[in-house]
Amino acid sequence: MPQTLLQVEDLHTQFFTSRGVVRAVDGVTFHVDAGETLGVVGESGCGKTMTALSILRLVPDPGKITSGRILFRGREVTKMTDEEIRDFRGNDVAMIFQDPMTSLNPVTKIGRQIEEAMTAHERFTETLARGRVIELLKRVRVPAAESRVNDYPHQFSGGMRQRAMIAMGLSNEPSLLIADEPTTALDVTVQAQIIQLMKQLNRELGTAMMLITHNMALVASLCQRVVVMYAGRIVEEGPVEQIFNSPQHPYTWSLLRSVPRVDEARKDRLVSIRGLPPDLSNPPPGCKFHPRCPFVIDKCKTDPEPSLSEVGVNQVARCWVLMRNVTEEGVEAAKASALSKDAAAKLKAPVMEVEGNAGG
Amino acid sequence: MTAITSTRAGSLAIFIVRRILWMIPILFFVILITFTLMHLAPGSPWDKAGGRQLSDTVVNNLNIRYGLNKPVPQQFLLYITSVIHFDFGLSYQYQGKTVSNLLLESWPYTATIGVLAFLLIIPVGVGLGVLAALRQNTRIDYITMGFATVAASFPNFVIGALMVVAFSVLSYKATGGNFFLPAAGFGADDHLIMPVITLALLPIAYTARLTRASTLETIRQDFVRTAWAKGLPERLVVIRHILKNSLIPVVTTLGPTFAFLVTGSVIVETVFSIPGIGRAFVVAIESRDYPMILGTTVLFSLVIAVANLVVDVAYVFIDPRVRLT
Numbered sequence: 001m002p003q004t005l006l007q008v009e010d011l012h013t014q015f016f017t018s019r020g021v022v023r024a025v026d027g028v029t030f031h032v033d034a035g036e037t038l039g040v041v042g043e044s045g046c047g048k049t050m051t052a053l054s055i056l057r058l059v060p061d062p063g064k065i066t067s068g069r070i071l072f073r074g075r076e077v078t079k080m081t082d083e084e085i086r087d088f089r090g091n092d093v094a095m096i097f098q099d100p101m102t103s104l105n106p107v108t109k110i111g112r113q114i115e116e117a118m119t120a121h122e123r124f125t126e127t128l129a130r131g132r133v134i135e136l137l138k139r140v141r142v143p144a145a146e147s148r149v150n151d152y153p154h155q156f157s158g159g160m161r162q163r164a165m166i167a168m169g170l171s172n173e174p175s176l177l178i179a180d181e182p183t184t185a186l187d188v189t190v191q192a193q194i195i196q197l198m199k200q201l202n203r204e205l206g207t208a209m210m211l212i213t214h215n216m217a218l219v220a221s222l223c224q225r226v227v228v229m230y231a232g233r234i235v236e237e238g239p240v241e242q243i244f245n246s247p248q249h250p251y252t253w254s255l256l257r258s259v260p261r262v263d264e265a266r267k268d269r270l271v272s273i274r275g276l277p278p279d280l281s282n283p284p285p286g287c288k289f290h291p292r293c294p295f296v297i298d299k300c301k302t303d304p305e306p307s308l309s310e311v312g313v314n315q316v317a318r319c320w321v322l323m324r325n326v327t328e329e330g331v332e333a334a335k336a337s338a339l340s341k342d343a344a345a346k347l348k349a350p351v352m353e354v355e356g357n358a359g360g
Numbered sequence: 361m362t363a364i365t366s367t368r369a370g371s372l373a374i375f376i377v378r379r380i381l382w383m384i385p386i387l388f389f390v391i392l393i394t395f396t397l398m399h400l401a402p403g404s405p406w407d408k409a410g411g412r413q414l415s416d417t418v419v420n421n422l423n424i425r426y427g428l429n430k431p432v433p434q435q436f437l438l439y440i441t442s443v444i445h446f447d448f449g450l451s452y453q454y455q456g457k458t459v460s461n462l463l464l465e466s467w468p469y470t471a472t473i474g475v476l477a478f479l480l481i482i483p484v485g486v487g488l489g490v491l492a493a494l495r496q497n498t499r500i501d502y503i504t505m506g507f508a509t510v511a512a513s514f515p516n517f518v519i520g521a522l523m524v525v526a527f528s529v530l531s532y533k534a535t536g537g538n539f540f541l542p543a544a545g546f547g548a549d550d551h552l553i554m555p556v557i558t559l560a561l562l563p564i565a566y567t568a569r570l571t572r573a574s575t576l577e578t579i580r581q582d583f584v585r586t587a588w589a590k591g592l593p594e595r596l597v598v599i600r601h602i603l604k605n606s607l608i609p610v611v612t613t614l615g616p617t618f619a620f621l622v623t624g625s626v627i628v629e630t631v632f633s634i635p636g637i638g639r640a641f642v643v644a645i646e647s648r649d650y651p652m653i654l655g656t657t658v659l660f661s662l663v664i665a666v667a668n669l670v671v672d673v674a675y676v677f678i679d680p681r682v683r684l685t
């Protein structure tokens with residue numbers, strides 16, 4: 001039995017705005033085992049970043065964790081004192097952010113910023129930390145690390161900055177590294193390099209990782225398990241191969257169809273999910289995905305959202321329908337309708353909404 | 361040349377020299393414009409307030425003596441020539457005194473008050489702004505910004521007059537003469553207190569507001585979140601990450617603020633009867649004391665140019681992104 005490192009239980013994080021309460025994270029439960037890599041996927045605005053920031057208690061104003069438990073090695077993060085949470089951050093759990101261009105202090109040398117991450121905790125003395133900076137930069141393959149420690153962030157390219165961020169994240173040898181869309185802001189070629197690096201580091205160091213992304217290729221190559229989030233909720237969770245080969249929630253199915261996959265030659269055209277995720281201050285009743293779901297039935301609109309139920313070995317999903325109950329024709333129809341919409345959008349011609357089992 | 365420019369210190373030296381050389385054409389144009397405006401303005405240096413005017417013969421003689429009978433372009437060239445020799449001429453209103461003397465007499469008063477006010481602005485203005493930002497939407501923030509708004513909306517002479525009433529008149533009466541601040545003059549240290557505060561109040565208010573806005577903006581930046589996520593203690597997040605960035609725009613304004621303070625305030629100097637350069641300048645304008653007007657203008661221009669140069673050089677040290685051009 002692998003040791004559970006992080007256990008998040010029924011986490012609610014809400015923003016109290018003038019427009020009302022935004023339920024950014026709405027009852028999320030998941031865990032990360034020691035050494036494993038968990039993927040967290042979902043479209044923008046689904047609460048991935050806020051889930052991660054909640055773990056470090058860094059939710060920005062006017063947001064707050066309103067309920068739930070966050071257990072790290074059995075310690076309750078939400079109940080830590082200021083000093084405890086300070087020492088927890090960067091030491092037990094480190095985080096790498098989406099945009100390396102803005103995530104480094106522009107007026108402080110790179111080496112100093114990495115060194116500071118270490119001296120903030122007791123693990124390394126100042127002299128030791130200083131020596132370790134170059135070693136860390138080498139480890140994340142920054143060329144000429146000896147001289148580049150004295151560079152400022154503007155002298156680094158985007159990819160190099162993200163390497164520096166990763167070095168900073170790893171500097172205290174945390175048990176868990178949260179990487180929030182670490183490649184989204186980078187060029188495609190640089191993305192591949194960073195993915196390669198993270199893969200190597202994961203193998204070398206055995207640090208557990210929570211990888212937030214909407215890059216399915218990244219999930220496929222790095223993660224063992226995946227959590228799929230939609231509208232502040234987990235809609236499906238399971239081992240990577242199962243999620244990729246037999247997704248049960250229509251949202252997971254749509255997500256997989258909406259992104260390119262590197263591990264298989266695509267016969268189908270790439271399509272995007274129609275519509276947008278809901279406004280989290282005013283989500284739709286029933287299943288929150290139902291207005292966009294190609295397989296929607298009446299029950300989805302009227303009944304309260306179903307709970308996560310076992311749909312395979314270690315795989316759970318939150319759906320009344322489930323993909324395994326959708327017929328071959330139903331799937332083809334959904335593809336066709338998505339395709340025709342996609343084509344229509346390209347022609348900029350108005351089309352009638354065709355719901356459910358159209359075509360066939 | 362390349363050997364020098366290849367180092368940062370070398371390029372900084374070149375930058376400074378170039379900026380100092382630039383001051384020469386700038387001063388030339390400042391003098392040209394002032395000279396032109398001065399001569400375009402109605403009135404002559406020999407006009408007397410009230411009825412009796414000087415006779416034409418006397419005016420003629422005076423014009424000849426001070427070279428005002430020559431064509432204006434020639435006067436301009438003569439003036440420029442003497443400025444090159446650091447000679448700013450004789451004052452018209454104070455017979456026999458050189459402009460340089462007059463400036464050296466009056467400027468120290470103004471500069472003392474100005475420098476002291478400046479030294480007050482940095483800790484008080486910046487301090488209040490930072491405090492308000494770090495405690496946004498708390499009572500500290502509201503009180504600080506309320507004070508800044510009030511201070512910024514009262515004219516200097518009202519603040520000066522109120523202070524005189526409170527700390528000189530009422531305080532004298534209430535303590536039977538044991539505690540009060542002198543209302544006028546210059547000499548003992550306590551003469552300085554009220555003028556310095558009066559002069560500093562408005563820049564303190566502006567600096568506090570700018571600092572607060574800039575700090576609030578910085579607090580929300582991604583790199584500050586990174587600093588928190590490292591587990592840095594609050595003190596270091598504030599000093600090393602927030603302030604190091606949020607004070608950069610504040611430093612930019614300190615140059616002009618310094619220039620503003622040490623060039624004197626007529627109102628403050630008048631309210632507190634200080635024989636400073638601000639008043640001397642206004643008197644010179646009123647009496648068309650051309651050499652005095654020009655001399656003061658040159659001095660003020662130099663002060664502004666140097667203050668801005670100091671800020672630009674300081675910038676190089678506080679912001680590594682700044683490139684010397």
Ligand SMILES: Nc1ncnc2c1ncn2[C@@H]1O[C@H](COP(=O)(O)OP(=O)(O)O)[C@@H](O)[C@H]1O
Nearest residue numbers: 015022024043044045046047048049050051280
């Ligand atoms: N500062 C904020 N004020 C109000 N709502 C916010 C704020 N930040 C985030 N949210 C809400 O939280 C939701 C989740 O955001 P986020 O976790 O950043 O999404 P993701 O990382 O999945 O793209 C957003 O849809 C938004 O409605």
Ligand SMILES: [Mg+2]
Nearest residue numbers: 045048049180
């Ligand atoms: Mg995000």
